[in-house]
Amino acid sequence: MTTLSPANSADHRYVLTLGCPDTTGIVAKISSFLADIGGWIVEAAYHSDPDTGWFFTRQAVRADSVSVTVEQLRERFAAEVVAGLGSDTEWRVSDSAVPKKTVLLVSKEGHCLGDLLGRSYRGELPAEINAVIGNHRDLEDFSTRMGVPFHHIPFGTDKAGAFEELRELVDSHNPDAVVLARFMQIVPEDLCEHWAGKAINIHHSFLPSFIGARPYHQAFKRGVKLIGATCHYVTGELDAGPIIEQDVIRVDHSDTVADMVRQGRDIEKLVLARGLRWHLEDRVLVHGQKTVVFS
């Protein structure tokens, strides 16, 4: 299992993300701080939300441009910038050289799993995929061929017990992302809360249309001219979590449900891969029911 690692020091970055109540002077504060430590900013994005009065930013600096360690950067950022902002400020400093850990939850459909393991195998995902967990054994052979441990947890009559086992197994990897890659079980509310901001689902419709089961059948019945897929954070309310990414493809009257299922797979794979990548690169900031995505 290969993972992306900085080919050289120029690719090694520290990434700061921050969300706080908006006020004048925040950008000046942050940029002055970064200038002080000699930070060479390679990406900087800002967003002021007039609707919520909230300010968001993401800054990526070359690690070799600053004279401090990532721990020192965190401490100084907390003391010199965050301390002067609102008490409900949310922030984070991450180090691109520390690989993110990911666990995939699957059922029988293998296209999203195949896509993610392929990307990971080729070093295209900024993550290690530590485990695949399935409620069926259908995808064990593929996972094993790709060198990723597969765990089978049957979801039969004792669903609560199965979810307890799932929680322990997932948590044992301390993952940065828990990906529901066409995992066909509805996650209980307390587990949603436990994995809040980490659990990512791919739903095979353009949400909020066609929530729940068999969305392609619903789309076929309604006669829509585009079908889509949605990557979103998992919350207690089914298919209603903050949306990270969506996309659509064109269908027409000649497409059967089977055609939609087949064509939809490609858009599901792409939307999930993009959403997961942005999550792993700290490009997604959640606020309430919505996301800011600095792609």
Place this chain on the structure above:
Amino acid sequence: MTTLSPANSADHRYVLTLGCPDTTGIVAKISSFLADIGGWIVEAAYHSDPDTGWFFTRQAVRADSVSVTVEQLRERFAAEVVAGLGSDTEWRVSDSAVPKKTVLLVSKEGHCLGDLLGRSYRGELPAEINAVIGNHRDLEDFSTRMGVPFHHIPFGTDKAGAFEELRELVDSHNPDAVVLARFMQIVPEDLCEHWAGKAINIHHSFLPSFIGARPYHQAFKRGVKLIGATCHYVTGELDAGPIIEQDVIRVDHSDTVADMVRQGRDIEKLVLARGLRWHLEDRVLVHGQKTVVFS
């Protein structure tokens, strides 16, 4: 007001559309009939719907290739083809040299009106626009500048009376299409039935998401990453009629509701213009709650 007319006889066409219960041999019947009368087929499209067991076709033949008038074509087609098909067969033969008539219903938002009148002025629409009817006077000046009669029907306290006046005025033009070009009134069920298959609406969302009022506000609140527009036939159930065309554009966290309204206009205009064109060219066959569009 210019309308598209065949530049020469090569562009003059007879268009046959037909929907009936599927069975083997229908294509042979139709194509043999057309071959018999010497018909030079310039467009032919077929669709068999395995779900409903229904068959649909649209055929366009060069008018100058057949030895019969359009009336004779209708009679012979009825006798030689349709008579041998199921009794609930729906069909139609139209003549591209007879311009279609269109009436536009508007309110205050002028972008769809402006787009359609512009296309009509430049001879890009296969239709005459006979009248613009508004429940406000905001778009009177523009319509008049473009040479199309504007009628004002206020929808104040006596809505029923206003709809009665609207019905009479529209029907006086005997239109092939009644276009709700951002007409902000909900058409009563009996009028929907009266104009069934003729009344076309543009809704500013990707249906079935965000039905009803202020869809861009709903989209903003939900945090979707694409916004869309839907052109559909008007039926008694709000925003639930058969969909003719849909399209979307990408938005992100930096787009306010006002940005969505602005960018959405462009997609509304395009989707309506495409849907209306297909309707006018007999490319849309309705069956139940869905359409077959031979675009």
Place this chain on the structure above:
Amino acid sequence: MTTLSPANSADHRYVLTLGCPDTTGIVAKISSFLADIGGWIVEAAYHSDPDTGWFFTRQAVRADSVSVTVEQLRERFAAEVVAGLGSDTEWRVSDSAVPKKTVLLVSKEGHCLGDLLGRSYRGELPAEINAVIGNHRDLEDFSTRMGVPFHHIPFGTDKAGAFEELRELVDSHNPDAVVLARFMQIVPEDLCEHWAGKAINIHHSFLPSFIGARPYHQAFKRGVKLIGATCHYVTGELDAGPIIEQDVIRVDHSDTVADMVRQGRDIEKLVLARGLRWHLEDRVLVHGQKTVVFS
């Protein structure tokens, strides 16, 4: 002719754009300056180009948040920020309350003209359209109906003389944008230089494919599956200036050249309208043969 004006003071903005050799601390300098004058930043975008070593930014501040006039802002920004940057720094401060002036050059095809005059009529373009100049009279009637003065300059045998007349007429309006809205004449090199950074063309292909005449015929002959349009700054080299915006639509084997021409119009209109809007809102920064577009 209506133009967009700030509905209220909250929409009145000062916009700073700047491009200079990249170095650490620029963002800090600019944001500290803006914080000093109390500037409420409503939009901020940055780009560091590793390829050219150039830095670009665009900042929009609420005019009512700063205690200075736009002239004072320019002076102080020059003295307090620009003076400390490289001598080849390019910058500009503009005031959203001062309407931009635009002149349109046309020939016989009216779809781009119709689209822009319609947007302007409805107050959707951040510009005044001061004049339409055509080498044919075909679009005079439409321009006049829309209340915009039309000027006819015949481009017969004395092309040099016609371009001289065109230059004088255009320059008399001192425009911020000179839009070649399907103007079918090749502008001489000296005039391209004279209007550098202001003259915007719409080319009906996905450049760099199908440069020059009859691009839809070229596209048809090559059998491409998508056709496009490109909005770019005009330079001395034909269809080779910095690209502002491009888009495409799908075609297939059933589309004739006439179909491509018809469908292409819609994408030409959209691409030109987007490109022009971004230019007028100071969202486009040119560097060498490329653009940075802070859309």
Place this chain on the structure above:
Amino acid sequence: MTTLSPANSADHRYVLTLGCPDTTGIVAKISSFLADIGGWIVEAAYHSDPDTGWFFTRQAVRADSVSVTVEQLRERFAAEVVAGLGSDTEWRVSDSAVPKKTVLLVSKEGHCLGDLLGRSYRGELPAEINAVIGNHRDLEDFSTRMGVPFHHIPFGTDKAGAFEELRELVDSHNPDAVVLARFMQIVPEDLCEHWAGKAINIHHSFLPSFIGARPYHQAFKRGVKLIGATCHYVTGELDAGPIIEQDVIRVDHSDTVADMVRQGRDIEKLVLARGLRWHLEDRVLVHGQKTVVFS
């Protein structure tokens, strides 16, 4: 290695494709023939090209609806339909139950290979992938993991010898498709002719833009706002063969060449997978330098 096989007799089809000089009555002839043998047509597509005067059709009938074998169908179709058409008529009858054979040619980049082997593994491709042949060993491990034989043919100093070896190895599989899945060698003209209509390439640009080497570098330098991929038949002229499919994705000033390479991979995979599928399902008819794609 799984391959798609008809799940039941309803999915077993005979597919007829035909191209010939256009004349009236062809559709009648074909459909009467199919009606005579009791053929239940599940898909029927026609195209008359006014430019070349050529007629194209593809018909899919349920195998269980006809009383003849596929060989008898071929004989009777030849005698009863084709014999009455022009002598340069090109036609073919294929049986969906006979799996198509495919050979993949690769170099070092594994994303297209990974995508195709993944689809094949999951039974999503209507083909057997019989062999992967690489001019480097980089993709041997992956192919082997997926259970597909990998052959290494070094293309060092003796290119002619290597191509001779390649030809023999490929031909030993008698493939229906030879896919250049980011194979970085230019195939000699005689081999292009030998594999005419079977060899399919994926080029990582929106052709005809950026022919030849390093198209993403060319796209970056030109500053285009969309990048694309093109799937086409291989002919003697580099990157100039008949185009099967193309698609694009949006990029902007912030995308480096490396970003384009990364994002471009996704569009390359999709475009190749779609093009190959259509080829394998006999949906692509080539005429001169162009294709008719009955997708």
